[in-house]
Amino acid sequence: MVMTSEQRVEATEIAGKGRSPWADARRRFFRNKAALMGLVILGFVVAFALFGNSLAQWSNEELDYNVMGQIVELGGPSIESGHYFGTDDLGRDLFARTVQGTQISLAVGLVGALIACIVGTLYGAVAGYFGGRTDSIMMRLVDIFMAVPYMFVLILLLVMYGRSITILFAGVGLISWMEMARIVRGQTLTIKGREFVEAARATGVSAPVIILRHIVPNLLGVIAVYATLLVPLMILTESFISFLGLGVQEPLTSLGALISEGAGTIAYGTTWQLGFPLLFFCLTLFGLFFIGDGLRDALDPKDR
Amino acid sequence: MSPLLSVRDLHVKFPITRAGDMPWTKPRFLHAVNGVSFDLEPGKTLGVVGESGCGKSTLARGLIQMVPATGQVKWRGETDLLSLSPRQIKPYRSEIQMVFQDPLASLNPRMTLGQIIAEPLRTHRPEVSGKERRARVAQMMERVGLLPQMINRYPHEFSGGQCQRIGIARALIVEPKLLICDEPVSALDVSIQAQVIELLKELQRDLGLAMIFIAHDLSVVKNISDEVMVLYLGRVMEKAPKALLYDNPQHPYTQALLSAVPIPDPVAERAKQIVPMTGDMPSPMNPPSGCVFRGRCPRAQADCAEVVPQPDDDLHRVACIHPGPMRDSELAQHAAG
Ligand SMILES: Nc1ncnc2c1ncn2[C@@H]1O[C@H](COP(=O)(O)OP(=O)(O)OP(=O)(O)O)[C@@H](O)[C@H]1O
Ligand code: SF4
Ligand SMILES: [Mg+2]
Numbered sequence: 001m002v003m004t005s006e007q008r009v010e011a012t013e014i015a016g017k018g019r020s021p022w023a024d025a026r027r028r029f030f031r032n033k034a035a036l037m038g039l040v041i042l043g044f045v046v047a048f049a050l051f052g053n054s055l056a057q058w059s060n061e062e063l064d065y066n067v068m069g070q071i072v073e074l075g076g077p078s079i080e081s082g083h084y085f086g087t088d089d090l091g092r093d094l095f096a097r098t099v100q101g102t103q104i105s106l107a108v109g110l111v112g113a114l115i116a117c118i119v120g121t122l123y124g125a126v127a128g129y130f131g132g133r134t135d136s137i138m139m140r141l142v143d144i145f146m147a148v149p150y151m152f153v154l155i156l157l158l159v160m161y162g163r164s165i166t167i168l169f170a171g172v173g174l175i176s177w178m179e180m181a182r183i184v185r186g187q188t189l190t191i192k193g194r195e196f197v198e199a200a201r202a203t204g205v206s207a208p209v210i211i212l213r214h215i216v217p218n219l220l221g222v223i224a225v226y227a228t229l230l231v232p233l234m235i236l237t238e239s240f241i242s243f244l245g246l247g248v249q250e251p252l253t254s255l256g257a258l259i260s261e262g263a264g265t266i267a268y269g270t271t272w273q274l275g276f277p278l279l280f281f282c283l284t285l286f287g288l289f290f291i292g293d294g295l296r297d298a299l300d301p302k303d304r
Numbered sequence: 305m306s307p308l309l310s311v312r313d314l315h316v317k318f319p320i321t322r323a324g325d326m327p328w329t330k331p332r333f334l335h336a337v338n339g340v341s342f343d344l345e346p347g348k349t350l351g352v353v354g355e356s357g358c359g360k361s362t363l364a365r366g367l368i369q370m371v372p373a374t375g376q377v378k379w380r381g382e383t384d385l386l387s388l389s390p391r392q393i394k395p396y397r398s399e400i401q402m403v404f405q406d407p408l409a410s411l412n413p414r415m416t417l418g419q420i421i422a423e424p425l426r427t428h429r430p431e432v433s434g435k436e437r438r439a440r441v442a443q444m445m446e447r448v449g450l451l452p453q454m455i456n457r458y459p460h461e462f463s464g465g466q467c468q469r470i471g472i473a474r475a476l477i478v479e480p481k482l483l484i485c486d487e488p489v490s491a492l493d494v495s496i497q498a499q500v501i502e503l504l505k506e507l508q509r510d511l512g513l514a515m516i517f518i519a520h521d522l523s524v525v526k527n528i529s530d531e532v533m534v535l536y537l538g539r540v541m542e543k544a545p546k547a548l549l550y551d552n553p554q555h556p557y558t559q560a561l562l563s564a565v566p567i568p569d570p571v572a573e574r575a576k577q578i579v580p581m582t583g584d585m586p587s588p589m590n591p592p593s594g595c596v597f598r599g600r601c602p603r604a605q606a607d608c609a610e611v612v613p614q615p616d617d618d619l620h621r622v623a624c625i626h627p628g629p630m631r632d633s634e635l636a637q638h639a640a641g
Contacts, residue, residue, distance in 0.1 A: 020458055021413055195410040199474075202370060203424040204397030217414040 025221070028298040035294020042287030045280060049102040057082025058093030060100045061251045067091050077272050086272040088258075089265050094276060097253055102280050104165070104254040105235050108172060109284075112234030113227045115173030120180025121223055125211050127181070128188025139185065142178050150175040151240075158246045165248055168241070172234050183226055184219055191218050221299035228292035232285045239281070255281045306381040307343040308481060308514050309367075314340045314375035316359070316366040316538075320589065334588050336362040337373070338538040342531075346481065349508065349515040351525030351546075353561065354535035355585055360518045361405075363535070364484045367516075368400055369393055398428040401475035405487040407467035411459035417470055418455040421445065424478045440477060448473045448503060465496035469503070476507065483508075484516045489524060501528055522558075523565045526550060534558050537588055537596045544620040554620065554627040556601050557581075579630050595624065602630070 029035055058064065064083070067074040068091040077086040077094075085094040127138040154171040161167050191197065192215065200210050239256025241247045248254050255277050262274030315338060319331035336359040344350050352360050366373030369385060377385040385396060401424070404410035411420055421441045425432060432440070442452050448469040459467055468488060475483055485504065489497040505528055508515055519525045525532055526546065533543040534557060542555040553559045560581040567573040581600050586592060592599055594609040601608065603626055615621040 019461060020416075021460065195404050195406055196412040198370065199402065199404060199410045199471075200412075200423065202368060202397065202402045203427055203474075203478075204394045205423065205427050209427075213415075214412050218412070220414075 025298045029294050032294045032297060034290050035298070038287045038290025038294060040287075041283050042291060045102060045284050045287060046106065048280070049099060049106055052099035052102075053096065055084075056093060056096040056099065058096050060092060060096035060253075062092065064091045064093065076270075077276075085276040086270070088261060088273055089270070094258075094273065097258060098255075098276050098280060101253045101255045101258045101277060102284070104248055104252060105238060105256065105281070105284065108168060108238040108254070109231035109235040111169045112172040112176045112237075113230040115169075116176035116180045116230050117223055117227050119173075120177035121184050121216060121219065122211075123177065124181035124184025124186075125188050125215050125219065128185040129192055129207065129211050129215060131189075131192075135185070139182070142181055146178050151237075154237075154241065155244070155246055158241070163246060163249050165252065168238065168248065172237055175237075176230055176234060180223075180226060180230070183222060187219050187222050188215055191215055221295075225292055225296045225299065228288050228295060232288045235281075235284065255284075307378075308346045308380060309344040310376075310378040310381065311343070311367065312341045312376040312378075314363070314366055314373055314377065316362050316371055316373045318371075332589065335591070336538050336588060337366055339375075340533075340535075340538075340540055342533060342540075342543065344482070344514050344516065346514050347508070347512045348530045349517055349528055351529030351532040352516060352518045352535060353522050353525055353532060354520065356520060357585060357588070358535045359538040359588070360520075360535060361486050362538075364402065364486050364516065364518060367484070368397070368402070395428075398424065398478040399480050400482045400484065401478065401480040403468070403471050403475050403483065403485040403488045406491055407464050407471055408459055408462075410471055411467060413459055416456050416458060417445075417450070417462075420459070420470060421473045421477055424474060428478050441473075444473045444477050447476075447507070463496075464492050465500060468492065468500050472500075472503065472507070476511070476513075479511070480513070482514045482516070484518075486518045487520065488517075490520065497524070504528065521565060522550075522561050534561065537585065537591050539596055540615075540621065540623060541597065542620075542622050542624075548620050552629070554622040554629075555624045556603050556630065557597050559630050560600075560602075577630060597624075 064081075064087055067081070067083075067087055074081075077084060083093050083095065085098055088094050088097060123138065123142075127135045154175065157167055157171050197210060197214050200214050205213070235255070238247060238254055239259065242254050242256035243260040245260070247257050258277035259274060259281060262270075262277055266274050316336045317333040318336060320334050321331050338359075340363055342350060352363065354360055362371060365371045367377055367385070369388070369390075373386055375386065379385050379396060379399075383396070385393060388396070415423075418438070418441055421444060422437050425437055425440065442455065445452060445455065450466065450469055450473065454462075459470065462470065471488075483504075488504070489500050492500060501524075504515070504517075507513065515528070517525055517528055522532070522534075529546050531543065531545050532549045534541045534549075534555065536557055542549065542553065542558045549558065550562070553562055556579065559577075560579040563577055563579040567576060580602055583600050586596075586599060592609070594607075594611055595601070595604075595613055598604040598608040605626065607625060611625055613623040613625050615623045
């Protein structure tokens with residue numbers, strides 16, 4: 001076989017590892033200033049959640065008897081007392097509690113989004129790939145689930161089984177996969193009409209393998225973008241439940257619970273009790289939204 | 305020699321549902337392939353030619369059960385492929401492989417070249433070890449003119465011609481007996497077209513492959529085919545060994561297609577008869593009665609609307625009730641009218 005000149009040129013200039021579509025997307029992502037800023041913000045919040053405890057002078061459960069009863073005068077943020085973010089109404093260190101709350105909020109967001117990604121992707125891809133009656137039944141089922149007021153169900157679950165973090169994870173995950181399933185199904189419908197899927201079918205690749213090897217990898221862009229938007233949604237849901245007083249149980253806390261407490265005491269002038277949790281809450285949301293936006297642009301360059 | 309593939313009276317119909325149809329309204333059917341029959345000997349090539357939308361791809365997909373078809377598709381004179389369940393047909397999918405029209409779109413953008421070429425092997429010979437598989441992929445890449453160091457690259461880094469080589473390597477790695485090429489060169493530059501066709505011919509000779517080679521113009525299949533079949537609105541208009549069809553076309557549609565092929569020699573090009581063909585192909589949803597070509601045929605007469613031409617000669621099949629070479633009077637008459 002004689003090589004064409006075209007092949008020879010390519011052979012000399014590109015030997016070795018391929019430039020994957022992911023590498024291209026990564027390059028575009030890192031060129032996006034806003035996305036990069038989002039990444040830095042989120043990195044800061046995550047580092048705060050992971051390592052903040054080693055900076056804290058107090059644990060999140062200890063009561064500081066020196067400030068008790070005089071929170072407004074003595075409980076404010078100060079370096080000497082070791083309460084960098086001040087104390088809460090009971091005299092507990094707000095820095096340690098914010099670290100702890102950030103951990104819980106991030107965990108709820110991540111677990112919810114993860115469940116949504118796995119369950120929603122598989123469900124949507126199966127419905128979309130098989131199409132026909134399977135698709136109709138599966139998607140009608142989602143419609144029915146979606147018509148149920150999920151907040152009500154979640155609150156009912158928390159009341160029935162007691163307030164536990166497992167129920168919270170399960171509940172948040174349970175509601176989050178459905179929108180994902182719809183999005184994934186729509187995308188699957190377009191991908192399954194592409195020629196490479198037909199090529200795989202023509203060689204006799206089985207349906208589960210086609211879904212996992214050909215459909216899902218081509219959906220990862222959409223999934224990644226939607227997941228980064230889901231994490232804040234999950235955090236918001238948890239915060240709302242905590243705000244209602246049904247979230248995680250003391251001494252554990254979440255950003256939503258802290259904001260709720262802070263909002264309750266704002267009238268006494270303890271602004272830091274609302275300010276610091278709110279700051280971390282907003283930083284997390286901003287970071288994730290910017291990253292989501294950047295991912296969308298990086299993964300679908302045609303879309304702009 | 306018994307034919308490798310023997311197709312009798314193949315039909316493919318698509319139910320067409322319009323928006324607003326009630327569930328109980330009877331669907332209308334689009335008859336995309338209508339009574340196609342042919343035999344294909346091992347190692348031979350059948351060229352299939354027709355305008356866009358005449359059912360070439362659907363014919364190919366019907367043969368291998370990618371769309372529901374009726375009729376008979378006998379493989380090696382034994383098995384009727386159309387009677388098999390999806391599970392039963394799987395072993396035959398390695399014996400019949402396909403090459404697609406759009407070289408880049410037929411490759412998964414998230415898989416490397418090595419993974420793409422290995423896929424049929426992984427599917428049909430899972431017992432082959434990873435090492436052996438890589439060796440076979442490398443060998444096949446070399447065979448189709450791809451360099452071994454390209455194995456970890458992704459499809460978007462290659463030109464159309466190279467992508468089509470990847471598609472050919474993928475099809476041949478399981479050593480099929482029949483290769484169906486659905487317009488394998490239509491999307492390529494003319495200079496690259498010739499290279500890919502040469503490659504296919506060379507591989508066919510070395511591997512003893514039978515081929516069904518689909519194209520939308522007669523010049524592309526001339527080089528590679530042993531027999532040529534001309535399709536129009538899902539029906540066979542003319543089918544003959546290559547020499548007969550090109551030198552002595554009997555059907556007005558074939559004549560029109562042939563006269564549209566440019567001849568490189570300018571003198572011959574000017575002397576060439578131009579057989580006129582008016583209008584566009586009618587919608588396959590409501591084909592004309594009688595001969596489906598009559599709306600565009602320069603020789604159409606009253607009886608063409610009544611009788612559906614039923615060709616009987618198996619060597620040179622012509623679906624026309626007034627076959628024969630185009631007469632000068634007809635050409636002149638049509639030009640005037
Ligand atoms: N899945 C389908 N459902 C309904 N109609 C279809 C389907 N696939 C093809 N058709 C119709 O069948 C007819 C033949 O289509 P086909 O793709 O086989 O044409 P073709 O000869 O391959 O054309 P081209 O040269 O453009 O590839 C067309 O009218 C097309 O609209
Ligand atoms: S049957 Fe009549 S209309 Fe059809 S091709 Fe022959 S002459 Fe033309
Ligand atoms: Mg086609």
